[in-house]
Amino acid sequence: MKIIDWYILKRFLVTFMFTLLILIPIAIAIDISEKIDNFLEHVNLSVYEIIDQYYINFTIYYTNTFMPLALFIAVILFTSKLSSNTEIIAITNAKISFTRFLYPYFIGATIVTVISLMMNHFVVPSSSKERKKFEKEYIKNKTQKNQLKFVTNFSLQLTDSTYIYIRSFNTESNSGYDFTSEVYDGLKLKSKLSADNIRYNSKDSVFTLRNWRKRQIYRDRDSIFYGSKIDTVFNFTAKDLIYQSALAQEMPSDELIKFIDISKKRGIKNLNAYLVELHKRTSLPIASYILTIIAVALSFRKKRGGTGFNLAIGVGVMFVYVFLMKIAEVLGAVAGVNSFFYVWIPNIIFGALAIYLYLNARK
Template sequence: MLKIIDKYILKRYLATFSVMLLMFIPIGIVIDVSEKVNKMIEKKVPLSDIMVYYIDFTIYFANLLFPIFLFLSVIWFTSKLANNTEIIAILSSGVSFQRFLKPYFIGAAIVSIFALLMGFYLVPSASKGFNDFRYTNLKGNSQTRETTDIFRQINANEVIYVSNFNPVSKTGFNFVQETFKDNILKERVTASRIKYNEETKDYTLYNYKKRSIGAKNDELEAEDKKNNKYNFEPDDLTPVIYVAETMTIGELRSFIAKEEKKGNANVNTYLVVLYKKFSLPVSAFILTIIAVAVSSMKRRGGMGVNLAIGIVIAFTFIFFDKVFGTMAEKSSISPIFAVWFPNIVFGILAFYLLRNAKR
């Protein structure tokens, strides 16, 4: 059974976190609107689509930034408890520091479970709506640059390329397919545009050209428009993070297994997205411990000092998370190690700070 003090701290924990989200999400929306309003007006985007987009925007970024919001909110209300000497009163009554942490762990567990379920099922749908809106209505905006220069090796002998791809209309531009045998180019297909047909499960190529390379002479074929079946899916042309972010946990696992069999060079990027679904909620516990350890001591300078320390730690955590995530995607470093390394480092820091806080 929770005691009165547990309920008091837990209520402050959840309430401050909720208020922090409600304060910062509208700020994010205002900034996003200011950046995109001209493009929305130019494209004459319906108000209903804009409203749905910002619902997806809220879910997407709340999930992405919730550990930092949680961290700062814990520092905020724990510093207030310390400045009001409430923590001293609690510990002086015979409550151990470990026992004092109980409501914090309960709060972190509630937030983490909610974030885990959101990451598995709700966030993928929000991510799809968020990205679809950008690709449909904001084309030409800097946010769409990740669609350019997409290379994929679809099997041991074939590679494909598009200069850019729209996942919503399933249309790519400046398509190239090259077929090799014993590392020698045997066939090259080009098209100014390629579009996937949902009903027939094939592709329409515009300004189609095919060169079959022979020992002495090449064979050339050209048509204004040609339908072909290929052994790759539109997802193979979709930006790698975008397609992974839009899948539920079951879909993502199946997708990764399929791509591993095909030898897709981007598997590490998909694995980073998968592992982050599990590591992000764990970081809530680690950052909660650090926040309590940093802010439970009454300091000269008050809450401002604790918040300054907290912001430095928060940005350091983000730096580690981004750097090692990128390293896993672009190098041979293990994705699971890269994703969990920030939690390991900050877990050690949490243990050290907690031990000193007890003293």
């Protein structure tokens, strides 16, 4: 690397860190203003607990979320500064092409991308789990807690031949009612086990059924058994009954992939919310390269409006990108669509824009 490369890379990283250090305190201040009443409701909740259990994890999550935005703004800011100081003119006069000029930018974008990928796939999920645990305990209202607490009308395929159905299940008490398990031989029903109540014992992974009835179907006759209580084992746990997109944010990528594979085998119809979360963990960091090209192409020429004009355009472009990303996430979570394609749509659209701006800037 040449001296000019180190110079640009250093300015790149310093401005990027400076932008993050501006955005994160703003996000924390807004969040505190929204949740201060929730904190004050709990007299035993100390400031240390709020910082340690919530705001440290909050900072980790939003630092990772703001990385592409901070990168984009940082590149516009210091490239506009280079342009306004006529430093880019000197670089151009030294016969350095626009492609070569991008070299240190891509090194900086690679550093940010690698850090973001590692955080997205491994660090942020564990941090989100702690943050959401705190929110569930101290911030969420009763209605929101009950939405996470109860699972209703749930069906699950345990094996190729075994299916279960539960009318209602409480994930906190690990108990529910109207349970049914059916075993098939092809399309023919072999046995059916029903119970008025079901409870899961997490210590020994045993289910206790009360007021149970079992119908065993043979070729020429049926047998019916019943009782007040029976302990049995099934190939699932109480955690498997909770299928919500929020839970995907709490799983490291290896655990999330395993969860999706098992759920597909069990016949869960719509896992797109989980697939969107998995694909987003890669697509958003990769966007750093695309946004870097756009930012440099928009700001490397000296304009009459200067840095403020470039920054205004950049914020507008970033707003459109975030808007498209949110729409793509919602559409990608719909059953029956290709979630991978929808998650990558913003990168595809802005990638085409980046190519156009790059080719135009080379001229």
